[in-house]
Amino acid sequence: MKRVYATAVAVVLVWPAFQWGLVTFANVDPWKLCGFAMYAIHQNVEVLIVDTSDGQSRNLTADLRPRVSRARKAWRRVRRVFGDLTRPDHLASVVFDTLKKVDGIGIVAITRRLGPRSSVFEEERRRYNYHRPAESSR
Amino acid sequence: MRRDAETPGGSERLAGPLVYFLCVPASADTASNPALRPRRSADDERDWADRLLAVVGRDPTEWLEPKLAAFIAIFAVHCAFREWTSLFDVNAPVPFSEASDRILPLAIIFSVCAVGCLLERTRGVSLAVVVAALTYKGGELAPTWSNHFTIEWITGVFLLLGSRHRDRYAMLCLALKWLLFAALFWSGAQKALHGTYFEGTYLAYAISHGARFADFFAWVLPAAEVDRLLSVAYPGPYRLESWLGIALANGIWIGEISCALMLLSDRLRPFGAVGALFLLTGIELAAREFMFGLLFLNLLLLYPHRDWNRRLSPLFLVAYCVLLLNRTGVIDIGVTN
Numbered sequence: 001m002k003r004v005y006a007t008a009v010a011v012v013l014v015w016p017a018f019q020w021g022l023v024t025f026a027n028v029d030p031w032k033l034c035g036f037a038m039y040a041i042h043q044n045v046e047v048l049i050v051d052t053s054d055g056q057s058r059n060l061t062a063d064l065r066p067r068v069s070r071a072r073k074a075w076r077r078v079r080r081v082f083g084d085l086t087r088p089d090h091l092a093s094v095v096f097d098t099l100k101k102v103d104g105i106g107i108v109a110i111t112r113r114l115g116p117r118s119s120v121f122e123e124e125r126r127r128y129n130y131h132r133p134a135e136s137s138r
Numbered sequence: 139m140r141r142d143a144e145t146p147g148g149s150e151r152l153a154g155p156l157v158y159f160l161c162v163p164a165s166a167d168t169a170s171n172p173a174l175r176p177r178r179s180a181d182d183e184r185d186w187a188d189r190l191l192a193v194v195g196r197d198p199t200e201w202l203e204p205k206l207a208a209f210i211a212i213f214a215v216h217c218a219f220r221e222w223t224s225l226f227d228v229n230a231p232v233p234f235s236e237a238s239d240r241i242l243p244l245a246i247i248f249s250v251c252a253v254g255c256l257l258e259r260t261r262g263v264s265l266a267v268v269v270a271a272l273t274y275k276g277g278e279l280a281p282t283w284s285n286h287f288t289i290e291w292i293t294g295v296f297l298l299l300g301s302r303h304r305d306r307y308a309m310l311c312l313a314l315k316w317l318l319f320a321a322l323f324w325s326g327a328q329k330a331l332h333g334t335y336f337e338g339t340y341l342a343y344a345i346s347h348g349a350r351f352a353d354f355f356a357w358v359l360p361a362a363e364v365d366r367l368l369s370v371a372y373p374g375p376y377r378l379e380s381w382l383g384i385a386l387a388n389g390i391w392i393g394e395i396s397c398a399l400m401l402l403s404d405r406l407r408p409f410g411a412v413g414a415l416f417l418l419t420g421i422e423l424a425a426r427e428f429m430f431g432l433l434f435l436n437l438l439l440l441y442p443h444r445d446w447n448r449r450l451s452p453l454f455l456v457a458y459c460v461l462l463l464n465r466t467g468v469i470d471i472g473v474t475n
Binding site: 001002003004005006007008009010012013016020023030031032033034035036037038039040041042077078080081082112114115116117118119120121 | 185186187188190191281282283284285288292295296299300306309310312313316317319320321324325327328329331332333334335336337339340342343344372373374375376377421425
């Protein structure tokens with residue numbers, strides 16, 4: 001049993017270093033995943049959905065149907081914690097399932113983090129592009 | 139030969155090999171004469187697990203049981219009161235939180251287990267139920283587990299593994315002390331690694347956007363600095379300009395790391411514990427997260443050899459009751475949780 005405790009203690013001691021790496025390189029939430037980085041840095045996430053059908057780029061975020069809005073909030077919640085480690089595949093499928101006239105979308109995750117040197121919130125955008133699957137296109 | 143009086147068994151550990159190498163001729167047949175071989179001390183028999191766990195300081199055996207019994211009781215009470223306070227949202231249109239159908243059963247379960255943890259006969263079963271309830275709650279909270287919840291869950295698992303067998307009490311106590319060390323050390327180290335405390339950037343943002351931080355630092359920083367920060371709009375820049383503010387910001391992360399490292403030294407441990415207590419007090423006054431503070435304090439009180447958490451248990455109970463009354467709106471002490 002002492003080796004079980006010692007191993008658990010070793011994991012608890014070493015894991016926050018990995019969590020720092022995930023925060024720095026994968027935009028993981030610094031206040032989550034047992035890194036003990038509460039009050040170390042502030043970060044927030046915003047998610048936009050853009051219609052890219054026919055080569056245009058129209059922001060759909062402000063006018064979403066309830067099902068899409070719920071899916072967007074759910075993914076934003078997951079994105080806040082896991083950062084770049086998660087993809088909005090389910091959100092994209094909900095959008096295509098709900099908005100029949102949309103053939104292509106871009107889901108943009110905007111991570112805003114307090115910059116230590118600049119002292120302002122720095123923005124990083126990551127875009128995920130999706131096209132409607134061929135068998136369900138109009 | 140100089141005696142190593144500070145290390146138990148140290149003189150024995152030193153004398154054996156020295157006698158062997160200085161006094162025994164090279165031609166002596168040591169294989170056939172066991173008396174000539176250097177004796178292994180008790181320290182040599184410990185493996186890496188023992189050595190790692192023991193760094194935070196072993197406790198005298200006579201204090202282990204009362205200390206752990208009190209710790210377990212306070213921990214179970216903490217889980218119960220935390221659940222009851224999350225049930226009541228005084229700012230909601232109705233007195234109960236939206237998730238009351240899930241929180242109320244958990245609050246009742248934790249309360250029953252808190253009573254069960256007071257008795258040695260029912261402690262094991264109660265802890266198992268506490269851990270099961272925490273695990274269920276973890277599923278509900280996923281993936282947004284707070285560090286506070288993670289510490290609770292790890293504490294519960296440690297207690298479940300070690301509290302039913304007296305021969306595991308020592309390891310259990312050491313593992314819990316390491317948990318506190320990790321939280322304290324990494325809290326400071328993360329502030330340094332993210333770099334937002336060297337020029338007070340994070341504190342400037344916290345004062346600018348948080349009423350509780352602004353209220354606290356209004357007592358510490360120049361009024362002009364606080365007024366300036368309150369007028370800074372998003373996205374910044376958020377900067378501290380007073381030397382006192384920058385010194386305070388750097389003092390926080392240096393203090394956390396220093397106090398944590400002092401907990402690893404037998405001689406400096408009391409200073410580390412007292413320093414951690416002061417840090418905790420300051421952080422609680424600024425952040426006003428007293429639930430976490432009480433959990434942290436319960437872990438910190440494992441460091442002194444005597445059963446201070448048992449002696450202070452009435453104060454813990456009063457503190458939890460005050461937090462619950464504050465949450466229900468019966469009293470207002472300006473605390474969020």
